[in-house]
Amino acid sequence: MLRLAxxxxxxxxxxxxxxxxxxxxxDDWGGMPAVGAVAQRPHLGPFPSxxxxxxxxxxxxxxxxxxxxxxxxxxxxxxxELLVREHRQxxxxxxxxxxxxxxxxxLGIVERLAWSKERRVCHAVRVQRxxxxxxxxxxxxxxxxxxxxxxxxxxRAAVFVDGMAKPGEPVLLxxxxxxxxxxxxxxxxxxxxxxxxxxxxxxxxxxxxxxGLDAAPPLRWPVERRLYExxxxxxxxxxxxxxx
Numbered sequence: 001m002l003r004l005a006x007x008x009x010x011x012x013x014x015x016x017x018x019x020x021x022x023x024x025x026x027d028d029w030g031g032m033p034a035v036g037a038v039a040q041r042p043h044l045g046p047f048p049s050x051x052x053x054x055x056x057x058x059x060x061x062x063x064x065x066x067x068x069x070x071x072x073x074x075x076x077x078x079x080x081e082l083l084v085r086e087h088r089q090x091x092x093x094x095x096x097x098x099x100x101x102x103x104x105x106x107l108g109i110v111e112r113l114a115w116s117k118e119r120r121v122c123h124a125v126r127v128q129r130x131x132x133x134x135x136x137x138x139x140x141x142x143x144x145x146x147x148x149x150x151x152x153x154x155x156r157a158a159v160f161v162d163g164m165a166k167p168g169e170p171v172l173l174x175x176x177x178x179x180x181x182x183x184x185x186x187x188x189x190x191x192x193x194x195x196x197x198x199x200x201x202x203x204x205x206x207x208x209x210x211x212g213l214d215a216a217p218p219l220r221w222p223v224e225r226r227l228y229e230x231x232x233x234x235x236x237x238x239x240x241x242x243x244x
Contacts, residue, residue: 001233004226006030006077010240012127013077014174014208016140019070032077037089037123039140042071074123074138074175082127089123090160092153093142101152115142115149122157122175124164134213137161139175150178151186158190158197170212172243173197176236178205201239208241216242 005013006029013030020042026034078084093115102112122139139157141150154177165171173190181187181200190197190209197209201218208218220237227233 001226002026002029002077004228004233005238006032009079011079011082012136012172013075014136014138015075015077016072016138016176018073018075020073021070023073023075026075026077030077032079033084034075034077035084035087035123035125036073036075037121037138038071038073039121040072040118072118072140074121074140076123076125076136076138078125078127082129084125085128085133086126086164087123088160088164089121090156092120092122092139092156097152097156101149105146105148105152107146107149111144111146111149114144118142120153122160124161126164133166133169135161135165135169135171137164137171137173137175139173139177141176141178143178147179147183151184154179154184154186155189158186158195162195168212170210171197172213173209173211174207176206180205199241204237204239206236206239208239210241210243213243215244 013032018026018036020038023034023036026036098112098115120140120142122137124135124137126133126135137157137160139154141153144150158173161171161173177184177187179187181202187200189195191200197211199210199215199218200207201220204220218239218241220239223232226237
């Protein structure tokens with residue numbers, strides 16, 4: 001998947017649901033320096049595990065086991081001409097945040113337990129080309145029927161990335177939001193003049209929001225573009241945008 005996504009030499013690739021064991025291989029696969037952030041560490045049920053063990057177990061049946069044992073990470077791959085000047089990350093669903101939001105949203109015990117099941121993160125890099133800098137945020141929000149949960153995480157991620165950016169510095173906020181324009185209040189807020197982001201994907205839950213740069217409309221890859229030897233790579237269609 002990564003070789004296909006990097007074939008046309010993009011300046012930036014933002015990945016989610018990366019198996020933790022794969023983080024050290026992304027540079028070679030994509031031919032681009034990678035900056036990773038572990039969200040869910042490898043585990044066997046309630047017990048901690050290792051990336052190597054998770055990989056061996058998942059090889060038994062990738063479609064069935066998915067990330068059950070491998071853990072999950074996010075990664076930002078950067079064109080070698082861009083210099084990474086800073087890297088930060090924030091947990092999107094820490095205990096105190098979940099507790100406060102659960103009270104505000106009046107969530108039941110089932111929703112509270114489900115929200116705590118898997119740690120989610122947003123990480124961001126500041127990159128530089130010449131005298132210009134840019135902040136790129138990458139997140140994977142919680143998938144849940146009650147969209148107020150990923151909505152709260154998206155707002156937390158936006159505040160984090162906005163706080164990292166210097167006044168007037170362009171910002172990209174990318175990833176699997178697990179939200180669409182139809183069910184997200186936060187997306188509507190972020191694309192209003194006060195926040196100034198633009199370009200949510202009209203359909204789907206994966207977005208590349210842009211602020212401070214001119215950007216073409218988001219483009220979702222058609223099925224035929226992500227076929228390899230008759231197999232569909234990823235259950236998410238990649239979203240790309242050209243920015244200047």
